[in-house]
Amino acid sequence: MSFPPAIPREFWGHNFDSPVMLASGTAGFGEELLDLQCLSGVGAVVSKAVTFEPRAGNPPPRLLETPFGLLNSIGLANPGVYHVLKHILPVAAGLPCPLLINVAGESVDEFADVVRVLEGSSAHMGYEINVSCPNVAEGGAAFGVDPQVVLRVAQGVSRVTDRPFSVKLTPNGGDMVQSAEAAVEGGASAITVCNTFLGMHINWQDGKSVIKRKVAGYTSPALLPLVVAKVWQVSNAVSVPVISSGGVSRGDDVLQLLAAGAQMVQVGTRLMRRPFAAAELIDEMKKLTGE
Amino acid sequence: MSFPPAIPREFWGHNFDSPVMLASGTAGFGEELLDLQCLSGVGAVVSKAVTFEPRAGNPPPRLLETPFGLLNSIGLANPGVYHVLKHILPVAAGLPCPLLINVAGESVDEFADVVRVLEGSSAHMGYEINVSCPNVAEGGAAFGVDPQVVLRVAQGVSRVTDRPFSVKLTPNGGDMVQSAEAAVEGGASAITVCNTFLGMHINWQDGKSVIKRKVAGYTSPALLPLVVAKVWQVSNAVSVPVISSGGVSRGDDVLQLLAAGAQMVQVGTRLMRRPFAAAELIDEMKKLTGE
Amino acid sequence: MSVIRDFDCVVKHSEQVLPGVVKIVFDCAGIASVALPGQFVQIEPSPGAFPVTRRPITINRLTENGFELLFDVIGPGTELMARMKPGDEVRILGPLGCGWTVEPGSSWLLIGGGLGAAGFQFLMDTVDSTTVLIGASDSDRVIPLGACHVVTEDGSAGGRGLVTALISEELLAGADSIAVCGPVAMMEAVWSTIPEKYRDKVQISTESRMGCGWGVCDGCSIPVSGGGYKKCCKEGPVFSGIEIDWKRWKEAGL
Amino acid sequence: MSVIRDFDCVVKHSEQVLPGVVKIVFDCAGIASVALPGQFVQIEPSPGAFPVTRRPITINRLTENGFELLFDVIGPGTELMARMKPGDEVRILGPLGCGWTVEPGSSWLLIGGGLGAAGFQFLMDTVDSTTVLIGASDSDRVIPLGACHVVTEDGSAGGRGLVTALISEELLAGADSIAVCGPVAMMEAVWSTIPEKYRDKVQISTESRMGCGWGVCDGCSIPVSGGGYKKCCKEGPVFSGIEIDWKRWKEAGL
Numbered sequence A, B: 001m002s003f004p005p006a007i008p009r010e011f012w013g014h015n016f017d018s019p020v021m022l023a024s025g026t027a028g029f030g031e032e033l034l035d036l037q038c039l040s041g042v043g044a045v046v047s048k049a050v051t052f053e054p055r056a057g058n059p060p061p062r063l064l065e066t067p068f069g070l071l072n073s074i075g076l077a078n079p080g081v082y083h084v085l086k087h088i089l090p091v092a093a094g095l096p097c098p099l100l101i102n103v104a105g106e107s108v109d110e111f112a113d114v115v116r117v118l119e120g121s122s123a124h125m126g127y128e129i130n131v132s133c134p135n136v137a138e139g140g141a142a143f144g145v146d147p148q149v150v151l152r153v154a155q156g157v158s159r160v161t162d163r164p165f166s167v168k169l170t171p172n173g174g175d176m177v178q179s180a181e182a183a184v185e186g187g188a189s190a191i192t193v194c195n196t197f198l199g200m201h202i203n204w205q206d207g208k209s210v211i212k213r214k215v216a217g218y219t220s221p222a223l224l225p226l227v228v229a230k231v232w233q234v235s236n237a238v239s240v241p242v243i244s245s246g247g248v249s250r251g252d253d254v255l256q257l258l259a260a261g262a263q264m265v266q267v268g269t270r271l272m273r274r275p276f277a278a279a280e281l282i283d284e285m286k287k288l289t290g291e
Numbered sequence C, D: 001m002s003v004i005r006d007f008d009c010v011v012k013h014s015e016q017v018l019p020g021v022v023k024i025v026f027d028c029a030g031i032a033s034v035a036l037p038g039q040f041v042q043i044e045p046s047p048g049a050f051p052v053t054r055r056p057i058t059i060n061r062l063t064e065n066g067f068e069l070l071f072d073v074i075g076p077g078t079e080l081m082a083r084m085k086p087g088d089e090v091r092i093l094g095p096l097g098c099g100w101t102v103e104p105g106s107s108w109l110l111i112g113g114g115l116g117a118a119g120f121q122f123l124m125d126t127v128d129s130t131t132v133l134i135g136a137s138d139s140d141r142v143i144p145l146g147a148c149h150v151v152t153e154d155g156s157a158g159g160r161g162l163v164t165a166l167i168s169e170e171l172l173a174g175a176d177s178i179a180v181c182g183p184v185a186m187m188e189a190v191w192s193t194i195p196e197k198y199r200d201k202v203q204i205s206t207e208s209r210m211g212c213g214w215g216v217c218d219g220c221s222i223p224v225s226g227g228g229y230k231k232c233c234k235e236g237p238v239f240s241g242i243e244i245d246w247k248r249w250k251e252a253g254l
Ligand SMILES: Cc1cc2nc3c(=O)[nH]c(=O)nc-3n(C[C@H](O)[C@H](O)[C@H](O)COP(=O)(O)OP(=O)(O)OC[C@H]3O[C@@H](n4cnc5c(N)ncnc54)[C@H](O)[C@@H]3O)c2cc1C
Pocket: A064, A065, C040, C053, C054, C055, C056, C057, C058, C059, C070, C071, C072, C073, C074, C075, C076, C077, C078, C079, C115, C118, C119, C206, C207, C208, C209, C210, C237, C254
């Protein structure tokens, strides 16, 4: 890449207004942001996870803030793929930027089943395949930790769509480079590095966790160096572009991730504090690079 | 465990003054702390890593501070096992608290080779086997990510010593619970959870890393929830005690890790900022629990 | 809500009104001009990196050119907020959520527990007729409102007892709407006290740990009758009492 | 060093002495009573969690009841330090490291580059006879010392040129000891300028990124002749010039 990096990006053969994507689960399906007029600076929106059946999600409390980060245990709450197809995507079609649909499942086949249904819409450019969820059908470990399973998931998705898709890996075990290579072999057009790190908070007074599932997804600006290392490792290993996800709170974080090898950079937790995070990040980047 | 947890601890059949251990690599061999009169509140000292041959360590800079943490790339600098045996352990024998020697190697056999030499001293109570370093002899992945390799390392150490030893796992890939189970099968008397997380910092201006090895060990108080989750998972899976390592900067962090299932709690990075960290942590704990 | 706006509000006044309870007045015509009773704002407690989310606080009342908040200092976020001084600029998003559903000319019975009564002032300033019942542990937890009936558990202010003891058939029958706000256990006790036939008049102001506060993260779920959840931040924080699944809500905790 | 002590020092005075350069005077008899020229302290820039390590700063001079620091404001740590006000309490560990090796009655040649001359004052106050040569980019980088010879790259203070131009055979021959402190490139230029036969008089004050500052983490290595490393914080920061492996040190960068 060239330094300083250019702010509009070509990605998957398209021109994106910005390299900043809104991360899955922190921006709904983008359609609410449209209403709220906060899509300025956004290169693309990644939807919250869609599963085949509707899911109510985990019992509350679903969030717990720790001194330096946030634990979330949303549980892939979503209305199911048919509802998304019928009622949400027609609205999301009005987004001024590309939409990727984040797809989750409990079995290898469910990913392709969800994608097959979503092919009925033209509201979205492509998919993000979330292999960080547990493979309930085959023992409960996350799909993403086993390259063989990642390969099967990616092949399944390749079979049912011609749209580009990114495979979003998990940092919680396994070897991310091997899983990334398997995803590419299975037809992935990008790798998203990565989903949330497993974290936990226990009250020492009684030994209990506020979050019922106990272990939850942890995010924090302090995790940036972990994500930078993984982006650098994966982008050096695979030929497809890497989309970073994790740790961004400032303009120079985005620049650092681009320098580490990311082609696009997602922002999640920061968006919860700052609805206009994308525009703010782009402003900060422009100031830093003098663009 | 009972709440609030008691501050003096029984561990490995001995009475320790405190559950706080000084983490490997952040307290030398403890002998300098003796000189400096900062061992108050310390339950045990874990030495920096000892390898068979002397190692000069990585080229500087070896440290890089990021906004919310510290990257280190020390490279297991140490004078080699014979120098340690002859010149350092005789001094460390004067420590007022137990000493564990952290052992590293580049091959499965090196761990046992180092321990065999160290058996010539009675200055230390036991060992901490650091399987987070790369298995140079067999491809370069960290020993700790492969349960079969962990088993062989632990068996090798068991064969040459009757002293207790903890196996210190890596959070960078693999499945920590499986590796912990393999360590116990191989004879480990405890599991240390865990070594540093791989992290990286890149200057976006030129795409370069200040640290020559690029990827380094990252520590931060913000990583505490990750360590709590891993301590909870491992302590629920194995019968031997768990020693936590990572993320401690305050008294309630120690209490939280004890509540999560740790028997002893290491402190590392905090010690660099606060030479009297152990005593400070114990004071804070006593205030919180009203002991 | 169709647009959300993020304001740099200036602290006009800050004061401790009860032990551990702080009142802050912010200047911000942008929020004050559109806010409705029962709505809340999301405050950035510090311009630094931590805490990573904002803190939701109900608008206690409107002031000349802005609004007033009243909050308990309980943790790092509210501690930072308690240190805000006149002149400080603070990032505030709002107004957020759906407030009380107010029919023109309606008469209200307001039932508050401790700091839960923060926000009642705005409602009292808006509707024509209110009767206000306040319960608190002791006098240090009774926030200053206009005319109201107070009981405390230790009898240090008003009568001794629980707020449920102040609820009478006459008050329930006489009100067009009943507003309840306070700790979950107190609200549940109030709900159990209210006979079935008056329950459809009851509105409940809920709280939940929030991520965004503006509807996108699905973090703030309140269990609703018939299974499933609604978003406290967007579909609430005020819900009709019959909408809430009280059993699952109590199990949830905060 | 046989004991280390961590002090709560009180800021007595703080002032910007040059653009981006701040002087702070701390009250602390405990450090002042034992400090030697060339030693440093480890300052906690903030009582909060970040930054996770302290910042090493050379003691610029002793004051009546404490000591004075002079530092460049270049990043988050020194920015926090620049905001310290009289009366603030700051956690400071020190004095640390080995300072200049001073023989009684010796005469000194001091060669400083920019802020590298911070610390010379303490040495000048201690030894009998000093000649001081200072080089800097411009007048904004020349710190106030007593009598000294100054050159700047742009000629805005003293003569125009590099400090190496001020070094003469006469000065080198006349000094018992030669102290050098400044950016690595400047010190290397000075080192190359000094003929072999005077090199064993030269002492170099080094800098390195530090973890602990008190010898336990092995993070602050300075490459030394014959391979291997020494600890800047404990065996330094002052080393004899011939001890340093200049080639590997330059490669290291900071
Ligand atoms: C819609 C709404 C309106 C509120 N209005 C008021 C008000 O007017 N006055 C007042 O004193 N308090 C109010 N609260 C509660 C207030 O938001 C919390 O007390 C505050 O967030 C605590 O933050 P902390 O960092 O000081 O405490 P901590 O307990 O350390 O906070 C840790 C985390 O838990 C969350 N949290 C803790 N308690 C609550 C709670 N009761 N509700 C929601 N999240 C919580 C915090 O936001 C933070 O994310 C309201 C909450 C909601 C949801």
